[in-house]
Amino acid sequence: MGKPLVQIEGVGQTFSTKSGKFTALRDINLDVQKGEVVTLIGHSGCGKSTLLNLIAGLTLPTSGVLLCEGREIPGPGPERAVVFQNHSLLPWMTCFENVMLGVERVFGRKEGKPRLKARVEAALAMVHMEHAMHKFPHEISGGMKQRVGIARAFAMEPKILLMDEPFGALDALTRAALQDELNGVLAKTGATVVMVTHDVDEAVLLSDRIVMMTNGPAATIGEIVEVKLDRPRDRLELAHEHKFADYRAAVFEFLYRKQLKKAA
Amino acid sequence: MSALALKLVETPAKAEPAPVKTAAVAVPAPEPVAVEPASRPGERLRDVLRVVIPPLFGIALMVGIWALVAIKSGNIPGPDKTWVAAVKLFADPFYRNGPNDQGIGWNVLSSLQRVGIGFGFAALVGIPMGFLLGRFGFMNRMFEPIISLLRPVSPLAWLPIGLLVFQKADPAATWTIFICSIWPMILNTAQGVQRVPQDYLNVARVLGLSEAKVITKILFPAVLPYMLTGIRLSIGTAWLVIVAAEMLTGGVGIGFWVWDEWNNLKVEHIVIAIFVIGIVGLALETMLLMLAKRFSYESR
Numbered sequence: 215m216g217k218p219l220v221q222i223e224g225v226g227q228t229f230s231t232k233s234g235k236f237t238a239l240r241d242i243n244l245d246v247q248k249g250e251v252v253t254l255i256g257h258s259g260c261g262k263s264t265l266l267n268l269i270a271g272l273t274l275p276t277s278g279v280l281l282c283e284g285r286e287i288p289g290p291g292p293e294r295a296v297v298f299q300n301h302s303l304l305p306w307m308t309c310f311e312n313v314m315l316g317v318e319r320v321f322g323r324k325e326g327k328p329r330l331k332a333r334v335e336a337a338l339a340m341v342h343m344e345h346a347m348h349k350f351p352h353e354i355s356g357g358m359k360q361r362v363g364i365a366r367a368f369a370m371e372p373k374i375l376l377m378d379e380p381f382g383a384l385d386a387l388t389r390a391a392l393q394d395e396l397n398g399v400l401a402k403t404g405a406t407v408v409m410v411t412h413d414v415d416e417a418v419l420l421s422d423r424i425v426m427m428t429n430g431p432a433a434t435i436g437e438i439v440e441v442k443l444d445r446p447r448d449r450l451e452l453a454h455e456h457k458f459a460d461y462r463a464a465v466f467e468f469l470y471r472k473q474l475k476k477a478a
Numbered sequence: 479m480s481a482l483a484l485k486l487v488e489t490p491a492k493a494e495p496a497p498v499k500t501a502a503v504a505v506p507a508p509e510p511v512a513v514e515p516a517s518r519p520g521e522r523l524r525d526v527l528r529v530v531i532p533p534l535f536g537i538a539l540m541v542g543i544w545a546l547v548a549i550k551s552g553n554i555p556g557p558d559k560t561w562v563a564a565v566k567l568f569a570d571p572f573y574r575n576g577p578n579d580q581g582i583g584w585n586v587l588s589s590l591q592r593v594g595i596g597f598g599f600a601a602l603v604g605i606p607m608g609f610l611l612g613r614f615g616f617m618n619r620m621f622e623p624i625i626s627l628l629r630p631v632s633p634l635a636w637l638p639i640g641l642l643v644f645q646k647a648d649p650a651a652t653w654t655i656f657i658c659s660i661w662p663m664i665l666n667t668a669q670g671v672q673r674v675p676q677d678y679l680n681v682a683r684v685l686g687l688s689e690a691k692v693i694t695k696i697l698f699p700a701v702l703p704y705m706l707t708g709i710r711l712s713i714g715t716a717w718l719v720i721v722a723a724e725m726l727t728g729g730v731g732i733g734f735w736v737w738d739e740w741n742n743l744k745v746e747h748i749v750i751a752i753f754v755i756g757i758v759g760l761a762l763e764t765m766l767l768m769l770a771k772r773f774s775y776e777s778r
Contacts (some may be wrong), residue, residue: 272680290683302677306699315695316685370685 217284218245219374219406220269225278227264237432238264242278244425244435246374251400251407253417255465256427256436257473262410263378265427269408270296270376282373292320295372299379301359303351309362310347313337316370337369338362340399357388361395368399377409381416393419394449401446414469418461419447426468436473439464555746563746577730578738582750585735586758589724592648592731593716596655600712604660605705608667609697618668625661633658633719637726647727654723659712666711670704671697706770713766717759 227239238261246252254262267273268280271290280287282294290296295316303312313334321330338347341361346354351362360380367375380396381389393416400407400420411417417424424439441461443452452458541557548556555563571583611618633654640650678700682692724733732755739747 270684272683290680290686292684292686294684296680296684298677298680300677302675302681304678304681304696304699307695315687315691319685319687319691 216248219248219250219283220244220246220408221281221284222265222269223279223281225265225268225275225280227261227268227273228276238430239268239434240432241434246406246408248406249404250423251409251421252423252425253409253411253421254425254427255411255414255417255469256433257429257469258412260427260430261433262412262427266296266376266378266408266410269374270294272296292316292370293373295367295370295375297360297363297367297375297377297380299382301351301356301363303359303362303366305351308348308350309338309343309354309365310334312351312362313347313366313369316366320370333369337365340368340402341365341395355388357384357392360384360392364396364399368403368405372405374406374408377407379410379412381413382411389413389416390449396420397445397447414462414465417465418443418458419449419452424461424465426465426473429473437468553745555749560746560749563744564750567747567750580730582732582735582754585730585732586754588729589720589731589733590758592652592724593655593713593720596652597659597709597712597716599652600656600659600663601709604663604708604712605667607660608664608705608708609671609701611664612668612671612701625664629661629665633715634722634726637723641727647729651720651723651727651729651731654719655716658715658719662711662715663705663708666704666708667701670701673704674700703770703774706766706773710763710766710770713762714759717755717762721755 222242222244225239225242226237229236229238242265244252254265256262264273268275269282269287271280271287271294274289287294303309304315307315314330317330317333317337321333325333335344335347338344341364343358343361343365346358351359354362360383364380381392384392397420399405407420409420418441421441424441426436426439427433428436439461443455443457443461545556545558548554548559567582571581573581574584607621611621636657637650637654640653641647644650644653674697678696679692682696687695720731721733721736724731725737728734728737732751736748736751739745739751
């Protein structure tokens with residue numbers, strides 16, 4: 215396996231709020247290997263996104279340490295690209311320009327204009343958005359925006375891709391299409407991914423490991439399921455696969471028996 | 479007689495719905511009924527009437543009341559008398575008979591110039607101030623009491639200070655415009671900066687954009703619609719204030735012209751001035767609204 219790409223050691227996160235200290239996360243220990251797809255799943259409010267933001271460097275932990283390639287994560291940076299839940303494309307730029315913004319930042323010093331342009335076009339072609347690259351975000355559908363968001367992240371050739379419920383705001387059919395697309399892209403690029411989700415099928419379909427988190431406050435990692443399904447994975451074939459059903463059942467078992475929310 | 483006066487005031491009422499309609503539906507001709515009656519003439523006609531009829535009724539009502547008041551009072555000129563005076567006045571709007579007797583065109587233009595200069599300086603100071611206040615909480619808390627205290631003060635109260643400092647009437651009037659324009663510029667820009675969605679700033683952080691890129695590619699475009707609102711409010715207030723300021727300072731300008739015509743007891747000219755001020759104000763507002771629409775990203 216070699217040295218893990220991301221190491222999370224004894225990480226805790228406490229926010230100071232008006233009503234005192236609020237502990238969101240405690241004692242998180244997790245290693246992410248290169249080329250691995252890890253999903254974080256749990257009930258809402260369990261700190262999945264907080265953990266993702268910590269890996270991204272958007273927030274810094276109050277205890278413990280996060281390492282990327284053996285170095286402490288000092289803050290956000292393009293080598294840990296984020297796909298945001300609400301796409302976060304800049305509305306005053308075309309899809310092409312949105313992707314170019316990141317590409318220029320990462321490769322602009324070393325490469326000329328034509329090479330940068332080719333990179334942007336390749337990234338958009340990978341998510342099948344080459345036909346709409348000169349459109350503005352408001353001119354395309356929600357699913358298409360998310361594709362561009364994914365292209366923007368991939369185009370920077372990050373070491374790790376962090377996805378915060380990337381398909382959460384989409385309808386079921388679009389979501390399925392994008393999951394398949396993402397699976398294809400991951401197979402092609404061998405990218406390392408940490409993804410937050412609360413869709414159990416999505417987690418089983420996409421991940422190598424499913425990290426299940428206990429309920430907050432003071433959430434931590436409850437159990438980890440290793441998904442040993444062959445790749446490429448086909449949604450229709452998997453539906454008849456016993457192992458798929460078993461993994462699904464394991465996650466459901468954790469979420470709805472062991473961590474059932476009292477209020478919910 | 480009232481039909482003639484109707485024509486005088488028809489322009490502003492029509493000017494407002496026209497740009498909105500062309501932008502949204504892209505109707506090619508102003509009177510589509512006459513051009514292509516083939517499609518569905520009945521419906522088209524009804525649509526046009528629905529847009530045109532109510533404002534016409536409103537204008538007719540206003541002119542009617544005006545005519546009635548004119549007849550009853552005796553010393554207020556009616557629509558007919560005003561119309562005749564207006565035709566004469568607008569026949570030669572750009573004459574010059576010395577500093578105190580110039581055409582109405584010159585008066586309007588010099589008022590607009592004062593508004594332009596005063597507002598220009600206000601934008602030059604107010605927009606950077608707004609960015610600072612929006613970006614740094616300390617600055618915001620530092621300037622908040624000052625702005626809260628000074629903002630409700632009528633800009634005309636600052637006129638004597640302007641006269642004292644500049645020793646001349648003209649820059650003093652511009653100074654009042656500067657004062658009344660600067661508050662909406664600062665406050666709206668600051669609000670825009672504070673309301674830049676955190677997501678966009680997170681994108682900037684994840685991409686690792688330089689501070690210059692953050693300002694040009696993210697902050698400025700995100701704040702622009704708020705700035706344009708500030709500009710619109712500023713210019714609107716400035717156009718209100720300039721009339722009063724010029725009444726006090728004299729010289730050439732639409733406000734001074736109103737006061738001068740009052741001294742000459744040409745009341746019909748005052749009525750014309752009211753219409754002119756209204757039309758210019760409406761034109762400024764419409765222009766800035768169209769500009770704002772061009773740069774609003776949420777609605778597109």
